[in-house]
Amino acid sequence: MDKPVYKRVLLKLSGEALAGEQKRGINNDIVNQIAVAIKEINELGVEVAVVVGGGNFWRGRTSDGMDRTTADYIGMLATVMNAMALQDALENIDVATRVQTGIEMRQVAEPYIRRRAVRHLEKGRVVIFGAGTGNPYFSTDTAAALRALEMEAEVILLAKNVDAVYDKDPKVYPDAQKFEKLSYMEVIQKELKVMDSTATSLCKDNNIPIKVFELSTENIINAVKGANIGTTVE
Secondary structure, rough: OOOOOOOHHHHHHHEEHHHHHHHHHHHHHHHHHHHHHHHHHHHHOOOOEEEOOOOOOOHHHHHHHOOHHHHHHHHHHHHHHHHHHHHHHHHHHOOOOOEEOOOOOOOEEEEHHHHHHHHHHOOOEEEEOOOOOOOOOOHHHHHHHHHHHOOOOOOOEEEEEOOOOOOOOOOOOOOOOOOOOHHHHHHHHHOOOOOOHHHHHHHHHOOOOOOEEOHHHHHHHHOOOOOOOOOEEE
């Protein structure tokens, strides 16, 4: 299967995956590999939007004693750092890229404007969305679901640091059960850690499929070509 099965996709990258084995910060090798994968699918004619997490720098929900709103805004800034790093890696290999942020910071990125973002995609540019939804109490999972709907993406490609969805942590429990396909309700009822419940419900209500797989250049390309990898939620 050499041809893509999607015209427009939203790629959700977790911050932890960008850090690699070092767990914190940005692993340049991984970011460069992601950029190569995005370039390849972009050259296949697929329009690519990206939402990045910030967990490699900051996780607001674990910031004990800090005001939740403040912690969430710090997390949004972390996602912008990741977005800028990915933009730089893409532009280094001649991929036209724009970063748009949910919080205005015009010196480093465009403010999020839906029509402008769609126009960028139509012109073949990769659009990276930073700062989540721009609102506290909403995760980057929810931002990914929201932007996918606004961009009219056909699928959310959820690239994580695990190869599929399991009933429990496979790194801790050797007997963890792997799922190839799940319904949205199964994800919500079993409290599986695919996306948070708000994001999952948004995908369910608007019938947008989610493909969960381990972050790698090959997996991103294969997912766009419709390969049976990881877990599909639909």
